[in-house]
Amino acid sequence: MRDILRLRMGWLHAWVGFVGGLVLVVVFTAGTLALFDTEITRWMQPELASLPAVAMTGEALDRAGERVRALRETGVVAFVNLPSARDPVLRILHYDGHAFIGPVLDPRDGAVLTARETSGGQLFFDxxxxxxxxxxxxxxxxxxxxxxxxxxxxxGVIIHFRNLVPDRLLFRPFAALAVAAWLRRVRPGMRSGGVS
Known part of the structure; x- marks a missing residue:
């Protein structure tokens, strides 16, 4: 009976751990890549790479505010993502059900920049x-x-329980000496510094 339980637990341990592990590896890898979502989005929009890092002007912020106001009047909840060291452009974003998308504005004058539509790093976040x-x-x-x-x-604990308890509770202070004596019997030419 005990071996049947260990056999069933071995099957459960292998397959449930494998399938669950695959799903969680995907989740953890995507989470690691999601840390760099802004950089991935910028990499996927090479048109914005030539834009110099400049301070945002009031004119650009006013234009972005007008665009957000116009979107909100149509029922779309939008917001402005201000320029930063990671992303030096103004972005007006709204959620489309899977990702935050929207136009990219120049931080100098608020003009719309042509950049390809991509969910970029947002894909990994989602x-x-x-x-x-x-x-x-x-x-x-x-x-x-x-x-x-x-x-x-x-x-796994149930499978290995028979070996876990004795191995953890057994105190063998002279085990190394016993192994060395056994090795001297098996290989008589062995010295303490190595094999002769």
Whole structure:
């Protein structure tokens, strides 16, 4: 009976841990890449690379405010992302269900810059947050994978419990001397400094 339990726990440990681990590796990798979402977005918009890093003017901020006001009048909730060292342009962003998208403005005068449409680093952020399946289904899959890894850990403890307890509680202060004596018997030419 005990070996049947260990066999079933071994199957559970292997497959649930494998599938749950795959899902969580995708989530963790996407989370690591999501830290650099702004840099990935800038890399995917090479048209903006030639833009010099300059201070934002009041005129540019006024134009951005007018665009946000016009979008809000149509029912779109939009906001302005101000220039920073990571992203030296003004961005008017709104959420389309998967990513924050919107026009890119020049921080000097507020003119619209032509840059290719891309979700850029936002894709990795959404993949990390909800596996690109929305907040309900993505979170449910991620939580199931996390529970699967907890099950894999518990089944692994059950599998190895027979060896865990004696190995952790056995005190062998002279084990190294016993191994050295055994090696001298097996290989008589062995010295303390190495093999002769």
């Amino acid at each position: 993949l990390h947050q909800s596996l690109y399946r929305g907040p309900i289904w993505g979170n449910l899959v991620t939580e199931m994978a996390a529970i699967g890894l907890i099950v894999a850990v518990i089944s």
